[in-house]
Amino acid sequence: MINRRHIRVKVMQSVYAMTTAKTDDLIREEKFLSFSTQKLFELYVLQLLMLIEVQKLAAAKIEISKKKHLATPEDLRPNTKFIDNPVIKTLAESESLKIYLDDHKLDNWVLDDEYVKIVWAALSESDLYANYMSSKEDSFVADKKFVINFFKEIIAPNDKLADYFEDQNISWSDDIPFVNTWIVRTLDKIKSEKVFVLGKLFKDEDDQSFVLELFRKVMLHHTKFEDEIAEKTPNWEADRIADIDMILIKMAICEFLYFPSIPVRVTINEYIEIAKDYSTEKSSYFINGVLDKLSKEYSSTDRLKKIGRGLI
Template sequence: MISRRNIRVKVMQTLYTLEAQEQAGNPGEAAQKPAAKPADPQKILQKHFEQTRQLLSYLIYFITEVARYAETDSRLRSSKHLPSEEDLNVNIKLAGNEVLWKMMEDASLKKALDADKPQLQDNGELIRRLYLDLVATPEYQQYIAVQGRDKKSEKAMLEFIFSEKMLANETFVSHIEELYTNWDDDGEMISQLVMSYLAKPGSLDFQEIVSKEKKEFARQLLQTVIDKKEVVMDLIRPRLKNWDPERIATLDMILMQMGVVEFLYFETIPPKVTINEYIDLAKEYSTPQSGQFVNGILDNIHKELVREDKMHKINFKAN
């Protein structure tokens, strides 16, 4: 399901939000107005997880709507004033897809859709266009030409809708990017989850797409960075002597803090894994020079901790 990399991204984003809110405070205004209530870090983090679930449920919902549009198309065409023979004989095999109906009967998915209400989005025209694009393909024509049903072809058709008609469609991707700011962060992982779900409908708990272990890791990583900020900064500051603090990207500072916290308090994570993870995140989310910068700082801190025999990690659960 959600990887530790995605967990780190969501913790990073939460810390960035907190930092931005803190920097947004105006001392002049603060003297005249009551101080704003500090944001709850764990609630911000939970909201990121909810956005991931909403993205997942929306993609699956969209697959079902494109497939079920076969019945809508049949009804609309047969109700024309002067329907043609073709209008009166629209093939609706897709709407009865056996894998589709297993998905529609999934109690966990139903609960997620009831909560997220994807049907309220303005997506009807896009669903229609994707369906019409689908029926023009050789793959669809081959699918409806076979009268019987088998699990392999039923699954393959839904996978084709998702990967070749939805994800390969620029308009659809733009639609998703408009609705979900987390698409760039979660898109690849969520797409894999969708394909896994199509292979085995009912296999996901949409209310718990983050395992208890990973949710605890996220919660503790976030809280430990907040609680141990000064301890961590005492290790980082000496290495910033040749750098103008104001020119250090906020994300770089956050990533370094997270990395040092993992060095000190997360005993099951090897330091090399920590360093590599935060180098990658710095390269992807911060400036072109950030990967090298974060690598240098974290590597130096790690070497010093080893040299001074201070790499005795304390389990964060006991911290």
């Protein structure tokens, strides 16, 4: 499921899009943010489905080989270890996954089956596949380890697949690293003889509401936040502060003032880490300094009202 950090990243992207476009259509941007966030789950499902489709393709190729006019003994008695892999079969037999695919009409790997062929070719020619097929080890643990490595070494780094996803949805290019980690965690949790149930995008209703609430409050108060940032950066003109840095500081201020259950230190740490991935080399230090000053001022003037674990 999506975590709070990636939720913040999605909000950051929408704030950036709205401020650079200089639009005031908040409703339209909120709808796009909701759509973009929901599409992330679709990417997650498509990545799981790729495992299933590659296994199906491998099975189909075995059946074709058996029917050859001059079939070899290997064609007639093939090694079926991969097409029998119980981890991928657990995914393929999941009713919740089938329902999601039907409801959302996800037929990408039928319409664009060349990508399934690309992944199968990369797998079938790999040492990973050769070692797995020749291994005498017969255990669910070994089968799962292979599937995880199949995803990590063959699917996740495939440039053609990444280009395809980016063409399908522009926001997916930033979502791919998060989704790849999510897939590995999902595969690792699959248990022998246990039904696979497709999880949820959000952990709970609080996380789901956090997306739009954070975005809305940042956009409604961003001018006021900008003035407060200026007071703490007297030696910096606003146009000298990187756009992403300004947005991240505004988002953090919003959490300080309008999200009482989120601890100050959690907010600061989250935006420092996001800055490391999305802004300049020195941004995390700059953001940390500004947020430290602001949080101390808010605390001393009683504007910082945290409750529960937020007091930590």
